Structures are given as C-alpha cells and as structure tokens.
Amino acid sequence: MKKILDLIGNEIAQAFEAAGYDATLGKVTWSNRPDLCEVQCNGAMAGAKLYKKAPAMIANDVAAKLSECKTIKDVEVINPGFINMNIADDFLIDYVSEMSTSEKFGLEGSESKKMIIDYGGPNVAKPLHVGHLRSAVIGQCVKNLCRYMGDDVTGDIHLGDWGLQMGLIMTELRKRQPDLVYFDPDYTGDYPVEPPFTLADLEEIYPCASAKSKEDEAYKEEAMNDTFMLQQGEKGRTALWKHIMSVSIPDLKKNYDKLQVSFELWKGESDAKPYIKDMVQMMKDKGFAYESEGALVVDIKKDDDVKEIPPCMILKKDGAALYTTTDLATILDRMSDNAPDKILYITDKRQEMHFTQVFRCAKKTGIVKDDTELAFLGFGTMNGKDGKPFKTREGGVMRLESLLKEINDEMYKKITDNREVDENEARKTADIVALAAVKYGDLSNQPTKDYVFDIDKFTSFEGNTGPYILYTIVRIKSILAKYEANGKSADDAKINVIDSKHQKDLMLDITKFATSIQAAYEELAPYKICSYIYDLANSFNGFYHECRILAEEDASKQESYISLLVTCKKILEECIGVLGFSAPERM
Ligand code: ARG
Numbered sequence: 001m002k003k004i005l006d007l008i009g010n011e012i013a014q015a016f017e018a019a020g021y022d023a024t025l026g027k028v029t030w031s032n033r034p035d036l037c038e039v040q041c042n043g044a045m046a047g048a049k050l051y052k053k054a055p056a057m058i059a060n061d062v063a064a065k066l067s068e069c070k071t072i073k074d075v076e077v078i079n080p081g082f083i084n085m086n087i088a089d090d091f092l093i094d095y096v097s098e099m100s101t102s103e104k105f106g107l108e109g110s111e112s113k114k115m116i117i118d119y120g121g122p123n124v125a126k127p128l129h130v131g132h133l134r135s136a137v138i139g140q141c142v143k144n145l146c147r148y149m150g151d152d153v154t155g156d157i158h159l160g161d162w163g164l165q166m167g168l169i170m171t172e173l174r175k176r177q178p179d180l181v182y183f184d185p186d187y188t189g190d191y192p193v194e195p196p197f198t199l200a201d202l203e204e205i206y207p208c209a210s211a212k213s214k215e216d217e218a219y220k221e222e223a224m225n226d227t228f229m230l231q232q233g234e235k236g237r238t239a240l241w242k243h244i245m246s247v248s249i250p251d252l253k254k255n256y257d258k259l260q261v262s263f264e265l266w267k268g269e270s271d272a273k274p275y276i277k278d279m280v281q282m283m284k285d286k287g288f289a290y291e292s293e294g295a296l297v298v299d300i301k302k303d304d305d306v307k308e309i310p311p312c313m314i315l316k317k318d319g320a321a322l323y324t325t326t327d328l329a330t331i332l333d334r335m336s337d338n339a340p341d342k343i344l345y346i347t348d349k350r351q352e353m354h355f356t357q358v359f360r361c362a363k364k365t366g367i368v369k370d371d372t373e374l375a376f377l378g379f380g381t382m383n384g385k386d387g388k389p390f391k392t393r394e395g396g397v398m399r400l401e402s403l404l405k406e407i408n409d410e411m412y413k414k415i416t417d418n419r420e421v422d423e424n425e426a427r428k429t430a431d432i433v434a435l436a437a438v439k440y441g442d443l444s445n446q447p448t449k450d451y452v453f454d455i456d457k458f459t460s461f462e463g464n465t466g467p468y469i470l471y472t473i474v475r476i477k478s479i480l481a482k483y484e485a486n487g488k489s490a491d492d493a494k495i496n497v498i499d500s501k502h503q504k505d506l507m508l509d510i511t512k513f514a515t516s517i518q519a520a521y522e523e524l525a526p527y528k529i530c531s532y533i534y535d536l537a538n539s540f541n542g543f544y545h546e547c548r549i550l551a552e553e554d555a556s557k558q559e560s561y562i563s564l565l566v567t568c569k570k571i572l573e574e575c576i577g578v579l580g581f582s583a584p585e586r587m
Contacts, residue, residue, distance in 0.1 A: 001106030004095055004511045008071040012041050015065040021047055021058060037084035038508060044081035055081025089498045096507050097495055100567040107514040109150030116334055117143050119346040120157030120263055124248045125165055125206050128255050128400040130390050134379045136261040137442045139346045141526045144578045149521045154338060159268030161245060165206060167227030170240055171219065172209035182236040195243035199251050255400060260435065260580060272329035276321055279329050280314060288365045289314055300360035312361040327358045331367050342373035349378025349448055377524050380450035390453050408434040410459050429584045433467050436581040440466030443579055444530035464534045469576060472537040473583040476569040482550055483562055493563040496556055502543040506564055509539040513571055526579060533575045540568050
C-alpha cells in the first residue's frame with residue numbers, strides 16, 4: 001500500500017500545480033503541532049524564494065484549490081505560510097480498513113537480499129555472560145526484521161572455539177589427570193567416547209586455568225603450546241577439543257533457547273581453519289601482503305581517512321593466525337557456502353576497528369566482490385545502576401543465567417503480589433513477561449549507546465517498557481473475549497464511523513506502521529519499532545479510558561471500535577514478534 005502521507009501529498013502537489021506552482025512543493029508531513037492540526041505542508045515557504053512572493057499568498061492560492069480534495073479537510077493557512085490540515089474521515093476509514101485486510105498491514109517489502117548475520121560469538125567452555133546478551137537480543141531482532149522485509153537471512157553463531165581458552169583447559173586437565181590417554185603421544189588406540197569431564201567441571205577448570213596463566217608465565221606458555229598443537233591438528237588435543245565442544249554446545253543451546261534466540265548455523269572460528277593457508281598464500285602471491293617487523297601485514301589506508309587505520313595483520317611474528325585472519329578466512333567460507341549479498345556483524349562497538357580492517361582487507365584482496373556489502377553494527381555497554389559495566393554483587397562477571405533468574409523472580413513477585421494465582425501459570429507468565437522486560441529494555445535504546453540495566457524500571461507495568469506493551473495486548477484480548485462471549489465475531493467487525501478524537505488518534509497511529517518498520521530496517525534501529533508501539537499502546541489506552549467500548553449501545557460505533565482493537569492488537573503482536581518476544585494470555 002502507498003503511505004498515507006504520500007497519498008495526501010499527491011493531492012496537495014496537484015493543488016500546487018493547479019495554482020501555477022511546482023508540484024514538488026506539495027510535500028506533507030505529520031504536524032509538529034498536533035494540538036492545531038494533523039498534517040501540514042510547508043511548501044509555500046520554499047516556494048517564496050522561487051517565485052519571489054510572500055509565502056502566505058502562495059499558501060492561499062493553493063488552499064483555494066483544495067476544496068475538492070478527498071484526503072483532507074479543515075484547511076487553514078497560518079502565518080507566515082503554513083498549510084494546516086486534518087485528514088478526511090472517510091479517507092482515513094478506507095485507509096485503515098484496507099490496512100487491516102492486507103498482508104503485513106500493507107507494508108511493502110524491500111528488494112530481497114541474501115544475508116548472513118553474525119550475532120553470537122560466545123566462547124566455548126566459558127559460560128554466557130551479560131556481554132553476550134546484547135548481540136543475541138539485537139541480532140535476533142535484526143534478523144526477524146530483515147526477514148519481515150523480505151530478505152533471505154541466515155544467522156550464524158560464530159563460536160569462539162579455536163582460541164587460547166581451549167589450550168588453557170587442556171593444560172589444567174593435564175595437571176589434574178596426567179595419565180589421560182589424550183596426553184600420551186604414543187597412544188594409538190581409539191579415544192574414549194565419554195568426555196573426561198562434565199559441564200560443571202569445565203566451568204570450574206576454565207577460570208582456574210585462566211587465573212593461573214595470569215600469574216605463571218610457564219603455565220601460560222604450556223597453554224599456548226597446547227593451543228598451537230590443537231591448531232596443528234594433533235590427534236589427542238583434537239579428541240579433547242571434540243569433547244569440550246560436545247559438552248559445551250548443548251548448554252549454549254539451552255541458554256539461547258531460554259532467550260528465544262536461535263541460529264541456523266552453528267559454525268565457529270575452527271571452520272575457518274581450512275581456508276587460512278591458501279588465503280595467506282594468495283595475499284602474498286598477489287603482492288597484497290608484505291613483511292613488516294617480522295609480521296605479515298596488508299596496507300588498508302585510504303587517502304581520505306581522517307584517522308589512522310593501521311595495517312591489517314595477517315600472521316604474527318611466530319606465524320600464528322590472529323582474530324583478523326580467522327574473520328577473513330570465515331568470509332571465504334561464507335562466500336563459498338552461501339554466497340551472501342551482505343554480511344552483517346553485531347558485536348560490542350569496541351570491535352569497530354577490527355571490522356574496519358577486516359572489511360577493507362577483504363575488499364582489497366578480492367575475498368569479496370566490490371558489491372558485496374560488509375556491515376558492522378556496534379553496540380554500547382550494558383551498565384549497572386552505578387553506571388559501570390554490569391557486575392554481580394560480589395563484583396564478578398554476571399552470568400547470563402543468573403541475570404535472567406533475577407529478573408524472572410522479580411516478575412514473579414509482581415505478578416503474584418496481592419493476588420490469588422495458580423503457581424504454575426504465574427511462573428510461566430513471569431518467564432514470558434521477564435523476557436519481554438529484558439529484550440525491550442535493551443532494544444528500546446539506540447544500539448550504539450550504553451544503557452543502564454534497571455530491573456525495577458524494566459519490569460514496571462507503566463512507561464516505555466516491555467511489560468506495559470504486553471499489558472496493553474492482554475487488555476485488548478480481554479475486551480475482545482468479552483465481546484465475543486456475546487456470540488459476535490471480532491474479526492468480522494468493520495469500521496464505519498469516527499466519533500472521537502481519541503479514536504482518530506488511534507487510527508492515525510495505526511497508519512504509521514509501515515513508515516516505522518521501514519525506518520527501523522533501513523537504519524538497523526529496533527528502537528524505532530519500540531517507540532512506535534509505545535505510541536500506539538498509549539493511543540489505545542487513551543482511547544480505552546475515554547470511550548466506552550463494551551457498553552456502547554450504537555452497534556455501528558461499537559463495531560468500529562472493535563475493528564480498531566483487532567487491528568491494533570495484531571500490529572502490536574506482529575511488532576513484538578519482530579522484537580523477539582510474545583504476549584501471555586493473561587497477566
Ligand atoms: N568471540 C568474539 C568475542 O567474544 C566475538 C565474535 C564476533 N564475531 C566475529 N565474526 N568476529 O569477542
């Protein structure tokens with residue numbers, strides 16, 4: 001469907017033309033003085049310079065041609081030359097009716113792109129912590145949004161499964177159990193099927209090893225050697241690595257499931273390995289890579305850089321691959337498996353320079369074509385109420401599981417406070433609402449900004465929060481259920497009258513759906529969806545408080561109200577689906 005402002009704008013443009021002015025002046029916007037009018041056109045001001053005429057004269061000429069317009073009413077020229085207007089009721093009724101029966105409420109999708117989004121990045125053998133929350137929450141939402149707009153999107157978790165943490169675990173394991181066959185270079189038999197550790201063991205071994213390596217240089221050397229041996233494909237370490245993966249991955253899956261975050265691909269840094277050798281050779285052969293202070297680098301500076309972009313390091317002095325090497329090789333893997341038009345990375349914004357280097361190097365060396373889009377969405381830090389990165393009460397890194405439990409418990413308290421509710425149902429509802437609280441709390445901010453994780457605020461049923469949106473949906477569901485209890489069907493209700501300002505405000509907000517979703521998509525800005533549904537929920541609640549819906553005696557009015565409620569509920573549900581959460585039946 002065409003946007004409502006474009007339809008109105010077309011008529012105004014015609015009026016400009018009829019009055020002898022340029023049609024492009026007839027652009028219409030939502031009014032910035034909603035107390036005065038609903039929409040406005042400021043074209044007369046721009047026309048004043050062009051035609052060397054007072055803007056009010058132009059505005060009056062145009063206004064005189066507007067009497068036949070179907071989309072607007074109440075035209076008023078305000079000094080110095082604003083054209084203020086309201087939207088015609090019949091036109092708005094038709095527009096909203098068409099929206100309510102159109103797929104995606106008339107939203108026109110984009111030209112479909114094949115995309116990979118990289119929004120996981122957890123490191124195997126380390127538990128998920130709050131830092132992983134943002135990439136998961138934003139990434140899942142951006143994936144949903146791109147799909148909603150018609151893109152063909154694959155989500156890749158891109159596990160950190162190839163780094164020093166693997167060597168650290170192996171070193172510590174050898175100290176504790178030196179007799180394990182994995183450490184015997186002469187062992188020729190099959191390795192045991194059962195892993196020599198549990199998840200709980202791993203979760204204790206890793207931090208212990210990490211602490212030791214920080215104090216003991218020799219220990220760290222040993223861990224680096226284990227990592228090196230693993231990367232060389234030594235069989236004992238490879239077998240141990242497989243065990244670490246098989247123990248960790250189900251736990252990661254469980255945690256992402258709880259967040260309702262999913263990935264189509266569970267690949268990792270290790271999958272890039274087969275590409276590294278040839279890639280490095282290609283960079284050398286084609287003269288892109290050269291030796292600098294013993295390391296192998298590629299220059300990626302551009303003439304118009306305003307800040308220093310250091311060369312992209314491909315191999316360290318000792319020949320070891322780096323984070324950049326893995327990411328470049330991963331692009332090769334993705335190109336050969338999926339051939340995407342676009343790869344989008346969602347990580348902490350502190351990784352921005354890394355991705356600038358990777359992207360430039362990939363383009364320069366021909367790893368991707370010129371028209372393959374490589375994009376980075378960096379997010380800020382999630383802080384505690386003290387404004388510092390979120391920590392446990394003891395000052396340690398907060399595990400994601402603990403954080404979610406805290407917010408679930410808080411939500412459960414709120415739901416059961418002063419109320420008789422079934423324990424089981426209350427728990428389920430608390431889980432659903434808590435997830436909305438966490439996700440909305442994150443997504444309602446601009447991704448690049450830091451934000452404060454404030455449990456009291458996020459779980460509140462009032463204000464710009466997830467629970468407020470859910471509460472609004474639940475309220476609408478309950479009204480509709482009561483309406484249907486009388487044997488009527490809400491879905492069959494048709495809108496045919498507008499009878500109050502609150503009703504019209506709700507309708508105007510409904511018409512803003514497509515513009516909001518499109519802006520969120522184009523700017524990768526989920527917070528624009530949040531602002532939209534917050535406004536819509538406010539409009540609904542304003543309407544609900546001012547108008548009697550179920551008690552309305554005029555059947556045609558009541559039907560109009562119900563029809564609006566159905567559309568409003570569907571839009572809210574569809575939007576929260578894109579944001580990545582859902583509403584309970586009751587709250
Ligand atoms: N594992 C990395 C980390 O914890 C994040 C990976 C992000 N994705 C990527 N392709 N580099 O910092």
